[in-house]
Amino acid sequence: MAVGEASLPELHPVAGIRLATVSAGIKTPGRNDMVLIEAVEGASCAGVFTQNAFCxxxxxVAKSHLKQCGAQARYLxxxxxxxxxxxxxQGLEAALxxxxxVAEFSGLSSSEILPFSTGVIGEPLPVEKIVSAVPAAFAGLQEDGWADAASGILTTDTRPKGASIRFSHEGEEFVVTGIAKGAGMIRPNMATMLAYLxxxxxxEAGALQSILSNAVETTFNRITIDGDTSTNDACVLLAxxxxxxSLLTDIACEFGRSLSDAVEEVCLVLAQELVKDGEGASKFVSVRVNGGDSEQECLDVAFTISHSPLVKTALFAxxxxxxxLLAAIGRAGVPDLDVDRIGVYLNDTLIAENGCRADSYTEELGVIAMTPEEIEIRVELNRGQSTATVWTSDFSYDYVRINAEYRT
Amino acid sequence: MAVGEASLPELHPVAGIRLATVSAGIKTPGRNDMVLIEAVEGASCAGVFTQNAFCxxxxxVAKSHLKQCGAQARYLxxxxxxxxxxxxxQGLEAALxxxxxVAEFSGLSSSEILPFSTGVIGEPLPVEKIVSAVPAAFAGLQEDGWADAASGILTTDTRPKGASIRFSHEGEEFVVTGIAKGAGMIRPNMATMLAYLxxxxxxEAGALQSILSNAVETTFNRITIDGDTSTNDACVLLAxxxxxxSLLTDIACEFGRSLSDAVEEVCLVLAQELVKDGEGASKFVSVRVNGGDSEQECLDVAFTISHSPLVKTALFAxxxxxxxLLAAIGRAGVPDLDVDRIGVYLNDTLIAENGCRADSYTEELGVIAMTPEEIEIRVELNRGQSTATVWTSDFSYDYVRINAEYRT
Known part of the structure; x- marks a missing residue:
């Protein structure tokens, strides 16, 4: 199951980037399971990584190498x-x-290469298979390799995810292209996933890191499928x-803002695509909380709703x-919450106010509002000016099936 | 589905308590859906209630009346x-x-009567049906009514829950008997449920409240089925x-401890019974975390494991x-967690240490450890002396079915 359109949009090549997608035979023979991304000499690199203590x-290795090479990574x-x-x-040795x-084949230092892995936790990495596939990967590098790479990084995803934007500044054209994977173990810090932009x-590397960190905060860190965070999350942006x-060093200028907007937009599309392809997802749900005293309390309410198994199974049905929804809002830990001021909407249908069902609400209106694949749950706290949106999916038989069967 | 024995143990009558169970026809005609519990004049009453802001x-009404009557409630x-x-x-008026x-029929003040409701949220209470059933309830009051009442308070539960203990002090015999309901929307503060002991x-009322609050903290507040807390939780203890x-006023004496232990034991059995009958439960899981710097961090790890949909679906399978498990421990927010010191056990099988799979571990041992209906997950943090245990269930197709179908 997945929500919405399945087709990958056109992914514009990025000058100075080549990608190769090959089969190393890691799990399923013949399936593409290895991707090599090359950046031209002089490119800068930014990264955001999982905050799980089990890293x-x-x-x-990737975090350490990114520092060692002065944010000038050449291969992912x-x-x-x-x-x-x-x-x-043993795992560290395997990654190294x-x-x-890759270092040997390219004649570069190891610190210029960043490794990424996704899949089953706790099994030894089949190092020989990966090493054996390196020459084929180098042979396959091409500028137009984004779509293949989008497929090559998938695990339980049902479809590839990509986004690509062109924008102009002072007569010059720029491009931002990105791909991502991830369908379960998805929740912020980082949202469980790999993404390459x-x-x-x-x-300049510092400015690039700011652009990426800001973009991740309002996109990948605002999605959740099951509340579980992974040990492997990583998002990388190459420039x-x-x-x-001329080299951008301070993002607080017109071009800095244009580029930031483009990166954020690509991240947002990728993040939402992750949710739409969430394990067992049959709904794509935007949970928007307005009128909070702080952005944090809006996020607390939005995530409590998004993680509630009872809300998620009701969405499935x-x-x-x-x-x-009221019960979830009530346990979100918002201090001195006045439930009588809260309004809850499904799309534009007011369903609850003053702590109870709205007078204008009928079950028929509710069913109509719940039927589409894409739904907005909107909570008006009416106690301040802050706002936040989180994107999530529902909880279906398929979620249980996928996660009960994975590995077995 | 449910785990373990289905039969209700013998529930000893408590002198001064009578119970009646009748059908008011609230949802399903003929089904027992109303329980009246009477306490003798002079009895004291303690209560613990939901902390959900949507109360x-x-x-x-129950909280307010308990205060108004000086903890001398006569009817539940x-x-x-x-x-x-x-x-x-409108709901407040309905409850009143x-x-x-009940006040009219008994000739008592309204403040001596506490109301409790459980079932679908947001529908108007069928007041007339309940009021009409009050005379039959009074007619049916009997000392030996505990088992019927245990069935009469159920909703999606598959079986009644009760526990009863006798203990002696200085040649005199005492009894503590309790019943509880709840199978979903179960997590602490309060665990979503009704319980009557x-x-x-x-x-004395203050001492009784201490005994109950202490017992709830280590029993009902340590269970979780789906992380959702209800708007209706209540646990009441009558003496x-x-x-x-002679009247117990200070619980820090031998009799105070004996009574506290008996109340805690009854609460523990009831709490564990709630989990074993959790919606769709096929496993009963004790999550024990040892060696923490504080009890709170042990609880944080235990609840993060217990709420993880990925852990719960793996338990189901x-x-x-x-x-x-490692991923859940890693995102529990324990400060400066040294993952290399952590040991993880399934029952007595060491499965992970030093941040990775234990050398002695094999998949065969893991499958053997996972097969029983009752499982202990034990985490050794090896950084302090604190410890905590949480009880939970797995996540099955039936959980989704029950919660997708409830109401519809």
């Missing part, structure tokens, strides 16, 4: 089918061995500098069970 | 089939009307004083997916 070996090596997480010292193979703009602009 | 009308009126929650001003009918001991002991 997978590739995340440890991604494998699916195995997360190389919960693998201890894979990285070394690139732009042809020239951006190749091939577009010919297209059952306008607004009582479960 | 159901009966909870508002319980209905199922309708929670009278999210019903606003039902209470008035009584003892024949003579206990009739019929056993003839009897899949020893220890990677999901």
């Amino acid at each position: 997978a070996a590739p995340v440890v 090596l991604v494998n699916t089918g195995n997360a190389n997480a919960g693998t201890g010292e 061995t894979c990285v070394s193979a 690139a732009t042809d703009a020239a951006v 190749t500098g091939q577009a010919g602009n 297209s059952d306008p069970n607004w009582g479960r | 159901a009308a009966p909870v508002v 009126l319980v209905n199922t089939g309708n929670a009278n929650a999210g019903t606003g001003e 009307t039902c209470v008035s009918a 009584a003892t024949d001991a003579a206990v 009739t004083g019929q056993a003839g002991n 009897s899949d020893p997916n220890w990677g999901r």
